[in-house]
Amino acid sequence: xxxxxxxxxxxxxxxxxxxxxxxxxxxxxxxxxxxxxxxxxxxxxxxxxxxxxxxxxxxxxxxxxxxxxxxxxxxxxxxxxxxxxxxxxxxxxxx
Numbered sequence: 001x002x003x004x005x006x007x008x009x010x011x012x013x014x015x016x017x018x019x020x021x022x023x024x025x026x027x028x029x030x031x032x033x034x035x036x037x038x039x040x041x042x043x044x045x046x047x048x049x050x051x052x053x054x055x056x057x058x059x060x061x062x063x064x065x066x067x068x069x070x071x072x073x074x075x076x077x078x079x080x081x082x083x084x085x086x087x088x089x090x091x092x093x094x095x
Contacts (some may be wrong), residue, residue, distance in 0.1 A: 003037035004029045007044050011056055014048060031059035039066040 004025060032040060043065035047057050057065075 003040070004032055007032075007037075007040055007062070010041070010044050011048070014056075028059050032063065035063055035066060036070070039070055042066065042069050 008025065008028065040062055043062045044057075046065060046069070047053055047062065
């Protein structure tokens, strides 16, 4: 719950007329319960930095953005892995 409150605390000052109340935090918590809080915070930061965002994001929009960030991180991680030829070279050099 505290992670969701952190995310809302980041977003709410930028869109003050959101009408978030005590019922909003449990609703956001239910929507985001299976999500990585670090990725959600990155998604919130990216949402704030994106030009043209006039409204506070809905939980699903942040989740989608967090998934895009995770997918990019996976792609970047795969690119940093050695190719089979590089891996073979490293293994033979150690022998």
